[in-house]
Amino acid sequence: MKLLVLLLLLIEETAAAQLRGLFPAMLNLASNAEISSNATCGDPEPEVYCKLVEHVPGRRIKNPHCPKCDANSVLYKERHPITNAIDGTNQWWQSPSIKNGRQFHWVTITLDLKQIFQIAYIIIKAANSPRPGNWILERSLDGKIFEPWQYYAISDSECLTRYNITPRLGSPTYRSDTEVICTSYYSRLNPLEHGEIHTSLINGRSSSADPSSELLSFTSARYIRLRLQRIRTLNADLMMLSAHDPRDVDPIVTRRYYYSIKDISVGGMCICYGHAESCPLDPISKKLQCVCEHNTCGESCNQCCPGYHQQPWQPGTLSKGNTCESLLQDYPQAFCAV
Structure with a gap:
């Protein structure tokens, strides 16, 4: 029962993160x-x-x-x-x-x-x-x-x-x-x-x-x-x-x-445009690097990842996550038929 409750909380937190922008610590x-x-x-x-x-x-x-x-x-x-x-x-x-x-x-x-x-x-x-x-x-x-x-x-x-x-x-x-x-x-x-x-x-x-x-x-x-x-x-x-x-x-x-x-x-x-809450030091480049979420890619999470271009990329804000969505969401039946 406890495991189920924890799983539900994790799902809720993940869903909430999709609904709002993510920002690294100051x-x-x-x-x-x-x-x-x-x-x-x-x-x-x-x-x-x-x-x-x-x-x-x-x-x-x-x-x-x-x-x-x-x-x-x-x-x-x-x-x-x-x-x-x-x-x-x-x-x-x-x-x-x-x-x-x-x-x-x-x-x-x-x-x-x-x-x-x-x-x-x-x-x-x-x-x-x-x-x-x-x-x-x-x-x-x-x-x-x-x-x-x-x-x-x-x-x-x-x-x-x-x-x-x-x-x-x-x-x-x-x-x-x-x-x-x-x-x-x-x-x-x-x-x-x-x-x-x-x-x-x-x-x-x-x-x-x-x-x-x-x-x-x-x-x-x-x-x-x-x-x-x-x-x-x-x-x-x-x-x-x-x-x-x-x-x-x-x-x-x-x-x-x-x-x-x-x-x-x-x-x-x-600068991760509201799509990352972590920005650790990259050991190779010696720069702080955004850990992109919301299906975004790029050095500053400034573009949708391949296959997630259902809507144009937008920066995340405090009120909206503007998550990049999969192209599969528009064509689920077609892909299932294949």
Whole structure:
């Protein structure tokens, strides 16, 4: 009797799976990505840096100090390569301070996810500095043509003057599946260290409950790029740094301005078009591969298997499985007669 009940439950679950789309689990794709930056502190020469939180007028900090960053040091605590941003440890990446020149406001970080995924969110955690001021989050399928996902600015007026986009006031919201907004919400000066930036690419969009083809296209990417364009500074230092070359300013001031990131998380999943709930690593290709169901085939379950073309292929959705059906269903008597 128990065996019969289990068999019936299995049949019901199988039938239910045919009626709805199947989707793989969300993964942190950054942990297996290749990451690079065009600038890192201590490269090519060692440099001294200071923490802004320890040098704010009116704040008393015990034992403030200015450590050394040296990309070639034998001491791992003095090295801050970009790989620290995705290795899951408490170490961090750090850019050169603007003591080395104004050009270090402009730093680019690129992640190669090694294949195209659907990206749901990106979380960036700062280390020993404030979050970046002005910057652009970008996506690409081929690593050559990049398009913006979101703009971030020190102020609402900067959204207009720098990026020519009307600012979205308050916490980021979206009016369509593909709207690209500019926000100052995550560029505030405080906290002076360990601040976070949460960018949702699906939640809050028009078709987030059952993603449209436009939203699927908007969130598809292999490459993710952070184009950092302005370090967040104290208002008291802003005018001085704007009027002078940072190399001519007292190093006590300029050594405390740099970017730092201790973690980048990229939440995403394999693109299986609603026809697979598993996406394991293929030992040969070294890529995550959809385990197709619903009688679908192809690298992304993007076509009906041979003999299952009774209806044209359609992607599975949260409400409909759109299973590919056998040609035999139309002609059972003819095949039996043969």
